[in-house]
Amino acid sequence: MRRDSIVRRIRITYFFLFIIGAFFIARLFFIQVIHGQSYREMANQQYISPSSHYFDRGIIHFKKKDGQLISAATIKTGYLLAINPKLIENAEDIYEKISIITAIDKELFLKSVSKKDDPYEEIKHRLNEDEAKRIQKLGINGVGIHSETWRYYPAQNLASSVLGFVGYNGDKLEGRYGLEKYYESILKRGGGGNLKINSFAETIIDIKNLVGNNSQEGDIILTIDPEVQTFLENNLNELLKKYDAQLAGGIIIEPKTGKILAMAAKPDFDPNNYAEIKNLSFFLNPNVQNTFEMGSIMKALTLAAGLDLNKITPQSTYRDEGFVILNNKRIENYDSKGRGLVDMQTVLNKSLNTGAVFVMQQIGKENFYNYILNYGLGEKTGIDLPDEVSGLISNLKSDREVEYATASFGQGIAVTPIEMACALSALANGGLLMKPYIIDEIRSEDGVSRKKIEPIEKRRVLKQETSEEISRMLVKVTDEALVNGAYKMDHYTIAAKTGTAQMHKEDQKGYYENEYIHSFFGYAPAFDARFLILLYLVKPQGVAYASHSLTEPFINILKFLLNYYQVPPDR
Amino acid sequence: MTTLIKTIPYQILDEDKRKILSRLFLVIIAFSSIFYVYFAGLTIKQMLEKNKNEEHFKLINREYQQNEEKYFRILAQLDLEQARLLGFIDPKKGEFIVYQSAAVARR
Numbered sequence: 001m002r003r004d005s006i007v008r009r010i011r012i013t014y015f016f017l018f019i020i021g022a023f024f025i026a027r028l029f030f031i032q033v034i035h036g037q038s039y040r041e042m043a044n045q046q047y048i049s050p051s052s053h054y055f056d057r058g059i060i061h062f063k064k065k066d067g068q069l070i071s072a073a074t075i076k077t078g079y080l081l082a083i084n085p086k087l088i089e090n091a092e093d094i095y096e097k098i099s100i101i102t103a104i105d106k107e108l109f110l111k112s113v114s115k116k117d118d119p120y121e122e123i124k125h126r127l128n129e130d131e132a133k134r135i136q137k138l139g140i141n142g143v144g145i146h147s148e149t150w151r152y153y154p155a156q157n158l159a160s161s162v163l164g165f166v167g168y169n170g171d172k173l174e175g176r177y178g179l180e181k182y183y184e185s186i187l188k189r190g191g192g193g194n195l196k197i198n199s200f201a202e203t204i205i206d207i208k209n210l211v212g213n214n215s216q217e218g219d220i221i222l223t224i225d226p227e228v229q230t231f232l233e234n235n236l237n238e239l240l241k242k243y244d245a246q247l248a249g250g251i252i253i254e255p256k257t258g259k260i261l262a263m264a265a266k267p268d269f270d271p272n273n274y275a276e277i278k279n280l281s282f283f284l285n286p287n288v289q290n291t292f293e294m295g296s297i298m299k300a301l302t303l304a305a306g307l308d309l310n311k312i313t314p315q316s317t318y319r320d321e322g323f324v325i326l327n328n329k330r331i332e333n334y335d336s337k338g339r340g341l342v343d344m345q346t347v348l349n350k351s352l353n354t355g356a357v358f359v360m361q362q363i364g365k366e367n368f369y370n371y372i373l374n375y376g377l378g379e380k381t382g383i384d385l386p387d388e389v390s391g392l393i394s395n396l397k398s399d400r401e402v403e404y405a406t407a408s409f410g411q412g413i414a415v416t417p418i419e420m421a422c423a424l425s426a427l428a429n430g431g432l433l434m435k436p437y438i439i440d441e442i443r444s445e446d447g448v449s450r451k452k453i454e455p456i457e458k459r460r461v462l463k464q465e466t467s468e469e470i471s472r473m474l475v476k477v478t479d480e481a482l483v484n485g486a487y488k489m490d491h492y493t494i495a496a497k498t499g500t501a502q503m504h505k506e507d508q509k510g511y512y513e514n515e516y517i518h519s520f521f522g523y524a525p526a527f528d529a530r531f532l533i534l535l536y537l538v539k540p541q542g543v544a545y546a547s548h549s550l551t552e553p554f555i556n557i558l559k560f561l562l563n564y565y566q567v568p569p570d571r
Numbered sequence: 572m573t574t575l576i577k578t579i580p581y582q583i584l585d586e587d588k589r590k591i592l593s594r595l596f597l598v599i600i601a602f603s604s605i606f607y608v609y610f611a612g613l614t615i616k617q618m619l620e621k622n623k624n625e626e627h628f629k630l631i632n633r634e635y636q637q638n639e640e641k642y643f644r645i646l647a648q649l650d651l652e653q654a655r656l657l658g659f660i661d662p663k664k665g666e667f668i669v670y671q672s673a674a675v676a677r678r
Binding site for chain 2: 006230
């Protein structure tokens with residue numbers, strides 16, 4: 001009797017448990033199967049849903065002089081407008097309602113609505129919050145708003161040739177150019193990123209982190225200061241416009257460390273809308289991926305080599321006939337005029353080709369070639385940017401003296417602007433060749449510094465005294481010769497030199513008669529250089545010499561830098 | 572479970588033990604239910620809190636991005652000409668303190 005009673009009670013308990021279980025199963029069936037779609041839509045409207053449009057990637061920061069970080073490339077969150085064509089009734093009416101809020105392509109919309117077998121059609125990406133909320137408020141059946149994220153460059157064109165962009169390579173979204181490509185392994189994120197659906201999923205996902213995380217993922221901080229970069233780019237834009245040039249480029253580097261403060265080339269592109277660019281060469285960074293015959297700025301390197309070997313002094317003289325003939329080739333000064341007995345300072349002041357040839361001859365071909373190699377010309381600098389090319393100096397493998405003669409004033413050999421900037425930095429920093437770098441720091445996702453980049457000295461290329469001597473000579477160029485000394489600054493010493501070179505014919509021998517590249521470099525304060533500025537202008541129109549086209553922008557940029565970094569006067 | 576209970580010799584359990592077992596069973600069910608409701612509630616609360624924080628974070632992030640965009644817009648416009656329009660005057664007779672660098676001796 002008692003046993004029957006217990007068994008009965010247990011059966012009753014089982015019955016209730018069964019009823020409760022059946023209730024839950026029925027409820028789950030209704031929630032997940034019958035109303036599943038509508039709940040999913042509701043959830044999508046409330047939370048970030050894991051979808052193919054969820055994109056995560058490390059941030060690239062600019063760094064201001066005070067250490068403040070400003071996003072150069074980040075992630076932006078917005079909304080995607082999608083429809084379920086099956087549920088859409090009266091498409092014309094819906095189109096009218098939505099197009100008041102945001103412009104949509106009517107043809108695309110109606111075409112999407114007609115796909116009744118397709119439960120999901122995307123209509124418009126990157127809606128802002130206001131648009132998304134207003135569309136949601138309409139409460140149209142079959143119209144959904146979903147969260148999405150994408151790569152965003154808040155500074156638009158700024159430093160675009162350095163940053164590159166993220167784009168599709170096949171069906172894979174990855175860094176395609178610039179730093180986005182070079183640091184793909186650091187910037188890329190594993191699928192899902194920080195997205196957590198609920199606490200259970202979160203616990204499971206976090207187990208990976210608890211066990212140990214060897215991921216390389218992180219954010220990168222540039223050496224580029226956004227204010228310096230903007231100032232440089234504004235000047236380059238003006239140059240491009242004023243002289244209708246094919247290309248305007250510039251680098252601002254700290255000669256003592258190799259740290260790049262700004263690097264730009266115009267025309268460029270907005271990485272947010274890279275698909276609109278038809279000319280793919282805009283995506284390349286000419287500062288590291290193009291070579292140019294830089295012209296007379298090379299004379300400073302030639303004279304420094306002569307000084308370093310004690311083959312010349314600033315007072316050394318030679319007789320300038322206005323031309324020299326080597327291997328049956330005639331080399332002339334820019335104005336074909338001879339100036340009689342002239343010293344080395346005049347060679348720089350007047351930019352005499354015959355003087356540079358004289359110095360090369362004093363040095364000797366072999367020594368001259370060794371200095372070219374030591375300056376790092378013809379060698380990749382190793383800067384952390386993708387697809388760097390090395391300068392073309394194969395002419396100097398020839399025995400012909402004329403090849404060395406033309407190289408002495410910057411023709412016949414072509415180098416990248418970054419190679420040139422590094423070589424010229426050796427004049428400014430006491431004679432050291434530094435490795436240029438554009439990344440200041442790599443941080444892990446949690447903000448802890450993982451790698452601080454330190455300056456790297458490659459080798460000594462000039463004696464300290466040579467660096468001082470050539471700096472003195474270049475200061476005299478600015479004070480006495482550059483536009484007749486019009487840009488001399490009373491309280492700062494500026495070492496500078498201009499260059500105007502003929503453009504080499506592509507795939508042919510010889511040079512264009514009326515196509516030039518203008519170049520300009522300068523550093524200040526000359527005897528304790530904080531910055532070296534290299535500017536160049538390819539095929540400028542209506543201006544003959546670099547001293548006319550590039551002196552003013554150089555001085556503008558230099559004044560800005562001296563002010564911005566509060567550099568005390570040195571004379 | 573039925574099999575297990577059935578296999579327990581009925582005679583072994585006296586009346587009190589049977590009562591204790593039945594009550595224990597009910598208590599376990601009750602506590603399990605309470606714990607379930609508590610943890611489910613806690614999870615929902617955490618999710619709500621998290622969603623709220625995420626919304627807040629998104630808002631801050633959006634404002635931060637807007638500020639950065641504004642910063643870049645102003646920066647692009649600001650040049651010497653713009654500064655002069657805003658009232659900047661070039662210092663003509665400034666007082667300068669000259670420093671001598673230890674790095675390089677000059678003539």
